[in-house]
Amino acid sequence: MARSKEFDEKQTLKKAMELFWKQGYEKTSMQDLVDHMGIHRRSIYDTFGDKRTLFLSALTYYEEFITNKLMSRLERDLPTKQKIQEVFMFVINSKVDSDYPKGCLTVNTAVELSLLDEEIAQIISDMFTRTENLFYNLLIQGQNKGDISNEHNPELLSLYLNNTLVGLRVLVKTNYNSNNIENIVDLTLSVLD
Amino acid sequence: MARSKEFDEKQTLKKAMELFWKQGYEKTSMQDLVDHMGIHRRSIYDTFGDKRTLFLSALTYYEEFITNKLMSRLERDLPTKQKIQEVFMFVINSKVDSDYPKGCLTVNTAVELSLLDEEIAQIISDMFTRTENLFYNLLIQGQNKGDISNEHNPELLSLYLNNTLVGLRVLVKTNYNSNNIENIVDLTLSVLD
């Protein structure tokens, strides 16, 4: 029937994600995206719609991308506390791992767009809730396994852990001392004892 | 000698601060600033320099403004833990208090500009350090007064409290359940017992 697409849609979307991740929504121009995605301006509009729609797709892709990376880190059978530490380390390591920008597109977007775009605000809230659920499930598993005390309230703790993680995803972007960041993780986890 | 300025420089700078606070740096145009500051475009450039310079002034003014508001909340003689709670509540209340935008210009700027502007990254790190010092001083006072255990490490705790506060300043911008936010504060403060 017709000519087939020559670029890989996911791969191209990933390129857009990287740019939004590093620069934010407003700072990233369509020209930047054309240069970085490696396909024609017209192809971007045909495939991904306008800038905002492309951004929404990139945001969704980001969550999938990050979740996959994180989950593969959590496959090993570790004590619950250590699993939770893995989640924190995953965010902090992005400071060293230079393949991707420091920080987190979800937090960046929460800060940049939540007050200005109600639809995006809701998407971001949902994403935070899913992270919270991840902690919640780990804690419940821990209580079932017996390495997390039943005295603890998993619902409260998951809110608390999620908030700490949000904070870290801001601090890793600054010139903040990285020893400090590890100390924050240790102290936060001590609540689980 | 000459005609005197008709506008109050601080008051006009405050207007700029409000706009950057709500919209961020990139999203705020000079036209927005002209409309909101109520002085002529030319007067903005003459008085405050270009957009980035104006932003830096607004950021400095913001810290002064917020610090003053916060300090007046801490004048009363309260137990240390309650004083620290006051600091958290101050941030959270901004969610209800509609005079000013939700969230915090410091955190917003950390997220939006730290990776793109080294000078701003340093300014933001310094601002975070000063918040950390605020906590540190409260904790030392508490240990001297005797209502904070000497077992605690004030340096570690000040990092920890600062990070929690950063997280909250992101979450208050989202549609996140506000009951959750109070629970996070309570659980964070329980570490001080």
Added chain:
DNA sequence: CCCATTCTAGAATGTTCATTCTAGAAAAGT
């Protein structure tokens, strides 16, 4: 009164923005 300065108003400049367009070449199934 005079002159330096700051105000007002809005036009001008030149760049960059997101988006759409024309125009034709390349592929793939019928």
Added chain:
DNA sequence: ACTTTTCTAGAATGAACATTCTAGAATGGG
């Protein structure tokens, strides 16, 4: 070979951007 779609390339559009300009009115100390 024909048709349909997607590709390439780059120009066009019209708005918005930061910044600077001309031009004159207002003000205040000498």
